[in-house]
Amino acid sequence: MKINTDTWEKIVKYYDELKQTSMIGSVNNMGHPNVTPIGSLILKGDCSGYYFDLFTRELSDNLDQNPNVCVLLVQTGKLFWFRSLYADEYKKPPGIKLTGSAGNRREASAEEIELLRNKTKTLKMLKGYHTIFGNLSYVRDIRFTDYFMINTGKMTFEL
Numbered sequence: 001m002k003i004n005t006d007t008w009e010k011i012v013k014y015y016d017e018l019k020q021t022s023m024i025g026s027v028n029n030m031g032h033p034n035v036t037p038i039g040s041l042i043l044k045g046d047c048s049g050y051y052f053d054l055f056t057r058e059l060s061d062n063l064d065q066n067p068n069v070c071v072l073l074v075q076t077g078k079l080f081w082f083r084s085l086y087a088d089e090y091k092k093p094p095g096i097k098l099t100g101s102a103g104n105r106r107e108a109s110a111e112e113i114e115l116l117r118n119k120t121k122t123l124k125m126l127k128g129y130h131t132i133f134g135n136l137s138y139v140r141d142i143r144f145t146d147y148f149m150i151n152t153g154k155m156t157f158e159l
Contacts, residue, residue: 095150
C-alpha cells in the first residue's frame with residue numbers, strides 16, 4: 001500500500017516506541033536475496049530514513065548494483081507477544097514491511113552521528129559499544145514508497 005503522510009507518522013511512532021528488530025533485504029547481482037540486520041536505522045518525517053553503513057559489506061555491494069530494498073520492522077518484546085497471544089489480538093502491529101530504494105553511501109553528518117549516539121547512550125558503558133558504534137562515518141539514505149502489515153490471519157493489525 002502506498003505510504004501517505006498520516007500512515008508514515010504512525011509507522012515512525014510505532015518504530016520509535018517499541019522494542020523491535022529491523023532488517024534490510026537486498027538482491028545481489030546473481031539475483032540471490034540477502035537479509036541484513038540493521039541496528040542503526042533512523043526514520044525521518046518525510047517517508048525516508050537512513051542507516052549507518054557499518055559491517056554491511058554484502059548489503060553495500062548489493063545496493064551499489066540494485067538500490068531496491070525491503071525493510072522489515074519486527075516487534076521483539078516478550079511481553080508484547082505474551083499479551084497478544086493471550087488476548088488473541090494485537091494492540092499494536094507485530095511488524096511492518098517497508099519497500100523503497102536506497103541512495104549512495106555518503107559521509108554521515110555530525111547531527112546524524114549525534115542522534116544515533118543519543119539513541120544508544122544507555123549501551124555506552126558496555127565493552128562492545130565502541131566496537132560497534134565507534135566508527136560512525138558513513139550512512140545510506142532510504143526513500144520509502146510502500147508499506148505492508150505483517151499478515152497473521154484474523155489477528156492482523158491495520159494502521
